[in-house]
Amino acid sequence: MNTVAAPRKSLSAVGSPDPKRQIDLYRQMLRIRLIEEAIADHYAEGEMRCPVHLSIGQEAIAVGACAALETSDKVYSTHRCHAHYLAKGGDLKRMMAEICGKAAGCVGGRGGSMHLMDIPKGVMASIPIVSSSIPVAVGSALADKRMRNGKVTVAFFGDASVEEGVFHESANFASLHKLPVIFLCENNLYSVYTRIDERQPNRPLTELAKAHGMHAAHGDGNDLDECHRLSVQAVERARNDQGPTLLVLDTYRWREHCGPAFDNHIGYRAESEFKDWEQRDPIRRYRERIGAALDATMESTMSADIMAEIEDARAFARATPLPDPGQATRHVYA
Amino acid sequence: MNTVAAPRKSLSAVGSPDPKRQIDLYRQMLRIRLIEEAIADHYAEGEMRCPVHLSIGQEAIAVGACAALETSDKVYSTHRCHAHYLAKGGDLKRMMAEICGKAAGCVGGRGGSMHLMDIPKGVMASIPIVSSSIPVAVGSALADKRMRNGKVTVAFFGDASVEEGVFHESANFASLHKLPVIFLCENNLYSVYTRIDERQPNRPLTELAKAHGMHAAHGDGNDLDECHRLSVQAVERARNDQGPTLLVLDTYRWREHCGPAFDNHIGYRAESEFKDWEQRDPIRRYRERIGAALDATMESTMSADIMAEIEDARAFARATPLPDPGQATRHVYA
């Protein structure tokens, strides 16, 4: 089958984007960081009564990958979905309302933080069963290929997801049928409190692709330009019917697996390890790369605007009502 | 952990075995072939009222691999278990009785042809759900490693089994813990009537091992000496705590997927393909290799003895009674 191959803005962005674009991408990362920190700061107030898996420290991957996609392209995410949702354009107010269990939430309060979606923006679903979203993303790509609509689907998942057999089942099928899907593995070294070397033999994660004759690439998940460049290449392959790519991007989760706190003191990982990764903060690094193109006043207005947007969204989430219990019986069937 | 590393007869067999051994291995293959043909010839009589998946054409792998094992070593098999059961020393009478649903069957008529086992001989179980036996075999190896008893477990499976996620889940764990287990894939090109290239992307099956940092080897599954040599090496690695091996051996199923007949006429594979593989009959090839060491009289007594044994077993299976219906409620719990 051929797929529509219209020129895409993302393609123009290969290499290092122009300053304006860089500033925009920087702003997106900063915005996600500040939103996540706001969630962390206010979690204890007991308004957000569901698990939250923050992506602080992993923002470059979400922003870099989604910047390579059109709005009409799709992403599927996991329990740790905030950054993907926001980077793909998901509505902030409806996200905050969902985390607060409100009727105005993106799924009406039915899912909470682990089930964020925004279909018009291509955030198809977030599924908190590890790897459960991967075959669904592949099926979405299968449908798009059948419909010849030129769309690309990205499946975001973590380093533990590749331990689930269904990852391999999905990769085998996607590779066999050259589907327009990207397997994007965010390797943050841990599954909850367990380090990857306690769960997997020592070999490069890109070797996983060899089992399925699939193209693979590996990069620094804390380098926005690299994340973006590799994503653009993978998207290009997908759109041109060259099949799927396994993208392995190394990064680090700064906060506890689930919840608002830092947890380097509880003993499963070394403070020093955290400090090293903090040095490689994707946002500070990108800020340095942009340099003077973003001046002090521009920057302070930028964060001020973001903070205002966040306060706005939080106020909305607080004020908007809980769903009526009677709603709970709806939509069991289409 | 250390494992007992006593010298094993199998090790002495590397390279090409002495004539006596060769004749013995040849006899084992011939015996399996004749048993399977007897099942095929008499299936229509309606005494064997269960599915039968014959291994005619694939005998060299079962015999070559099991010859590398001690009686105390273990094998786990699939729906196509006859050759593995026999090569590991499983009792013929009890096999025939099982296929006939008799009380004297190896599992009392409860399982039929797809559930053959003979614990004293190390045939632990045959499980007809594709790949379902693979993690169980790995668990058996885990237990043996914990008990430091030096045993090795072989998981026999087909080329479709690697499509199941649980194969990968098992391989990841076995490799991580360097378990004494061998993943033995008999690639006969088909899953039922579907060719491997309709189910998997085009890449060497040994690449599957790379995904899990596992050792792999590939060979001609219709060459007994090669099957044996590669098995001996894999067993050696396993016994010496060097971890698991993925052994991929190419072969071909002569008869229909399930049942007694030839089915080259029904259209899913070419008669010519079958003929090519028939030329590579593992038994005829090995016979030629042995040459004069096995003279005509020896050979005719050999087949005569085997046929007598088979008639004996069939007579036993016919004569021995069906289980009493009252038995059906037993052993639900240990």
Next chain:
Amino acid sequence: MNAVAQGHERVITLADAIREGITESFAKDDSTFLFAQGVSDPSSMWGTLKGIGNKFGEDRVIEMPIAENGAVGIAIGAAIAGQRPIISFHRVEFALLAFEQIVNNAAKSSYISNGQHKVPLVIRMVIGRGWGQGPEHSQSLEPLFAYFPGLKVVMPAFAADAKGMLIAAIEDDNPVIFIEHRFLHYSTGHVPEGYYKNALDGPRIVREGKDVTIVATSHGVLEAMRAADVLHKIGCSAEVIDMRVLRPLNVAPIVASVSKTGRLITVDTGFVRFGLGAEIVASVMTEVFDALKAAPVRLGLPDHPTPSSRGLIPGFYPDSQRIVREAGKILALDQVKVDSALKELDIQRKDLQIDQPDPFFKGPF
């Protein structure tokens, strides 16, 4: 076994009826596609998929690798994206590997998305018995699926209904678990030609009666009908209800029937314990507490796996004779009459063996 075309009088097998249902749906809606193992192989899932690839083109039939969990997830993703996949599992056991996908992503996507997602997916599964298949190739597991709101679980008993319900299932915007009993593929019946739908709306009274209500599913309905025939001859009028749909469950017709007959026998193809019969009896008791004049009877499989040997299964499956015997007990029928009814069933069955749906059936599947 094939169709003897005589207009609406034409008799075909249930397997052929299913093939027609798929064929009609394929012709009507090209967002439908088949996704199965051996989708175009010669056996074509006991004939139910025969020739569909040739007729509609290879891109309407997708070969499914031996990876059930992934396959169902992929079908769900395609369904959410607007396609209408039809999955076929040769045995219900294979679907167990996809259980997480079925009960979470298929069953709950509409709910979790607050109605934004639809999953128009049909998953065919074969249950039941036959030819020494043994403990892992012949289970009947419908209660596992019926437990989950969000799924529709249907079990046709008759060829015409199988075709009409399958077409309805394919048109349905929800995930439908379509359960076929292996023995039913060989059963025959009048089946209309062309495209028609039979609603997935619950039980049907397939035989009217006033003395006892027999509620059965799938192949059990045929056993119940046989039983009702011979009971009739000894003056007992049994009402037979074909459940058809286990989820969403509609017990109203059963409650109404039991209110009339005062007696209830349920026939499960699976285990009695935690089976459909339990839900039926409990629902009847809570809705019409004093309708029953005698203790309800639940028939189904005893508490052990299915052995392969024909020597071990006598008495294992609830058949027409069991039903007649139980009806005789709760209605206190004259034993001589009951024996004559049982005798007649013996004669009907002739020398057909317990592991054969049909005289010509000789395995190996």
Next chain:
Amino acid sequence: MNAVAQGHERVITLADAIREGITESFAKDDSTFLFAQGVSDPSSMWGTLKGIGNKFGEDRVIEMPIAENGAVGIAIGAAIAGQRPIISFHRVEFALLAFEQIVNNAAKSSYISNGQHKVPLVIRMVIGRGWGQGPEHSQSLEPLFAYFPGLKVVMPAFAADAKGMLIAAIEDDNPVIFIEHRFLHYSTGHVPEGYYKNALDGPRIVREGKDVTIVATSHGVLEAMRAADVLHKIGCSAEVIDMRVLRPLNVAPIVASVSKTGRLITVDTGFVRFGLGAEIVASVMTEVFDALKAAPVRLGLPDHPTPSSRGLIPGFYPDSQRIVREAGKILALDQVKVDSALKELDIQRKDLQIDQPDPFFKGPF
């Protein structure tokens, strides 16, 4: 929350009781080992595995990759080979990925092998509710496992029983599904020290009464006990039965109780439809047809998934107030008294919110 050691009077949480059960078994039998995700992580499965690795050495605790199907198969293989693995799933949903292994290889190996294999395996699973977990992290799926002969399915409600039943499960030569309700981990009770077993032999009457029989499981038993307390004060004597074991199912004590009280209320932690209550009601009806003086009542979850928002769950879970209301109805109790009982339950609960097992509970898990 920790144990206030006072000899046999010491009170500890159910989570600590489970940890003690594992610890005692580990000390007694070194063929036992733990196999779980995050087996030695700081959260240590809500404290139930705390410190076991340090005490017994790392080779008694095996980290389980995120691969549930493989993991259960591996545990089965190890069990067949003579070890006694204990698997822990943080959520029952994760076990769904291993469903094929559980219901085929675990449940049927003894049967298929004609008694030659044993599978001494314990699989712990957490069910229930809490802190907006939502549709895929708080289901109660015990009927799915109870459907299968060959499995033992146990659901302790009290800390002492949890410890004793867990030790018995580990000693048992069969696969035992050990189900823990998330809210129960915080409940406390008197727990004996040392190694002791509570038989996996079925229901217990945990409170005697003569007017109505309340059959419940796990966390539902605590709700039933609360209800019974306030019912007592308004002159209604409720008998509370803690099911404890769903498979193999022993209904005799329930039949006996209902024969005495003539009234039955069942409380499922999962869905009403196709739940335990259905099997209980059906069993009672078939065994003592005329014991009931009023229609039985089945409580449990309505026919939809569990929403995350606290705004959507009022009325979703069957609680002590629901039980009191239903008891009031079937016993035609004076409404003023029923209201006073409901009032008292309000007071007991104080301002504890619907998504909290305990005042100190603030998520995020």
